[in-house]
Amino acid sequence: MTSDSASDAAALRNQMVDTILESRAALNRSLSGHVEAVMRKVPRHAFLPGLALKDAYAQDAPVMKRDDDGVVISSVTAPKIMAGMLHQLDIEPGHRVLEIGSGGYNAAMLRELVGPDGEVTTIDIDQDVINRARTCLATAGYADVRALCADGEVGAKEYAPFDRIIVTVDSWDIPPAWVEQLAEDGRLVVPFRVLGLTRSIAFERTRDRLVSGSYELCGFVPMQGAGARGLKVVRLQEKDVYLRVDRKHDFDAESLRAALKQPRVEAWSGVTARRGELMDEQDLWLATVEDEFCILKATQEAIAQGLVHPSWRVATPALVQGGSFAYRAFPRAVDEKQTTFEFGVYAHGPDAEEVANRFAEHLRVWDRDHRQGPGARFEVYPADTPDDHLTQGRVVNKRHTRVTISWP
Ligand SMILES: C[S@@+](CC[C@H](N)C(=O)[O-])C[C@H]1O[C@@H](n2cnc3c(N)ncnc32)[C@H](O)[C@@H]1O
Known part of the structure; x- marks a missing residue:
């Protein structure tokens, strides 16, 4: 890349981040300074080879792969959504992080956020995606991100526990592996589909269950593999x-x-x-x-x-x-x-x-x-939890879990 195009990329990246800050401010949402800094630093275009620079920094999710019916099954997540999820994750230096659903761009930002003492593992069910992510990560200087081909349903047990788990694919359920592989005071951020609607929810573990903190509107490609659940x-x-x-x-x-x-x-x-x-x-x-x-x-x-x-x-x-x-x-x-x-x-x-x-x-x-209240509270219990242990509210039964939605 010439120095001219490097400065063009930096300018477009700054514009992309400014737009994200403006749209979050309009929703009364902030963005952590650390997340803002890595978004201004990590070259998104390096994970979108072949795309024009201005398209790499647009507020879109460029399609990387479709299935035989034309359904999008892999994309590089839209910057606005990524920013929100990284903000929700609240990463600290030294954290060990698992990303489910790879592409390379987000893993590179995670790598920056955890710093030299942290560790990032990213897994994808699709070997092509992993191959591409590895190449792009190495080219962009993030060869120390561990990229593995595996079904997210089983996580990455050999590298657990994780202080943070981020899922970047639409998830109808929360498989036991994610809870088991999460550190005691860890946080899971997942695009969780409940009642037909997907929200990126930040969960923390409280005794026998996961309890939601913040949640944000988002949209992701559908989960494949053992956790797939079509509409x-x-x-x-x-x-x-x-x-x-x-x-x-x-x-x-x-x-x-x-x-x-x-x-x-x-x-x-x-x-x-x-x-x-x-x-x-x-x-x-x-x-x-x-x-x-x-x-x-x-x-x-x-x-x-x-x-x-x-x-x-x-x-x-x-x-x-x-x-x-x-x-x-x-x-x-x-x-x-x-x-x-x-x-x-x-x-x-x-x-x-x-x-x-x-x-x-x-x-x-x-x-x-x-309308002016704190919003919904999601709690996720193991599937065998009896009714009288559940928080009062709407109950949604899934394969591995029972989810309650209450409006405090
Ligand atoms: C939106 S893309 C991920 C974007 C990526 N995090 C980035 O940095 O832009 C979603 C990815 O999830 C993957 N995926 C779908 N089902 C999966 C599963 N069960 N386990 C792991 N990855 C899965 C798809 O192959 C796809 O590449």
């Missing part, structure tokens, strides 16, 4: 409108398709938000209180045709009740300058009015009781 899709209209539902649900797709052909019912909640405000907490609340919660997705064409008008076409919270469903409507402006918007609900089907009103009431309760 079900219920198509409401060819490939244009569908519901992403938990595998335990057995919704009547035929009736729901018929429902979409019926005129919609509306219910407006009176709850408002400023333009650009994130609604991830409201989504989590809806998922907690409604068993038949799911996510509605639609193409731009479906919206243009007026089939649906969801709040966000990529992922809008929805509820199903028999042959009826409701989803959060595209918010309507309540002032002339269009700075404040009201949340509402659109529903279809024989029980549309009932589901829409129930949904709108959930929005009001969230606004009144939880």
Whole structure:
């Protein structure tokens, strides 16, 4: 690299970090000085060979590999998400860290954060990913990161215990190996999928369970191997409108398709938000209180045709009740300058009015009781924990664990 392009890279990197700081500040979130410093230092482009410099420093997650169906199975994590997770990890010099899901970029930042007395092990289920990560790490001067091919489900027992474990792949469960390999006062940061929603959650061990501290919105490629757990899709209209539902649900797709052909019912909640405000907490609340919660997705064409008008076409919270469903409507402006918007609900089907009103009431309760609160608390217990040992709240049973979600 010439000195010109090295300084271009440094400038782009600083711009990338400035954007991250601004977007976190807008959400009232800080970024630790150590994380900021390593993000300004580690050459992200060295882990994205072949990509133009400006693309390497964009706020994207460049795709590294797709499966035979075109689904993304490996990417270099978006810088904003990585920053948040590293902040949550709270690494100290000398820590031993395990990363599950490799690429090299994050492992290099971990290497910087743990310093000369620490140790970083990164594992990936895909040998190609490990080969690429090793090459990029060596080129960028981080050859002392241990990169191994293994299923994250089993961790890396021979190098445990770890002061910190960071998982960079969507995880439906927390396998016993992660808890066993975590040091007594260790911390696990994982993109945990509960009730169909993924949040990067920082867990600490408290007696018999893991208890959440902070959590942040995130999105990751799906877990492969022993911990893989796909989602079900219920198509409401060819490939244009569908519901992403938990595998335990057995919704009547035929009736729901018929429902979409019926005129919609509306219910407006009176709850408002400023333009650009994130609604991830409201989504989590809806998922907690409604068993038949799911996510509605639609193409731009479906919206243009007026089939649906969801709040966000990529992922809008929805509820199903028999042959009826409701989803959060595209918010309507309540002032002339269009700075404040009201949340509402659109529903279809024989029980549309009932589901829409129930949904709108959930929005009001969230606004009144939880919007300004500390948010949800996640606790993860071993699968054999009896009911009377669990914290009160919504209980979600997984393969290895029982998870409670409460709203203090
Ligand atoms: C988003 S990428 C990781 C990005 C990386 N941490 C970085 O520095 O940018 C997710 C990776 O998880 C890997 N993966 C998926 N299932 C896994 C499993 N069961 N065990 C280990 N790695 C897995 C995929 O092969 C993929 O490379």
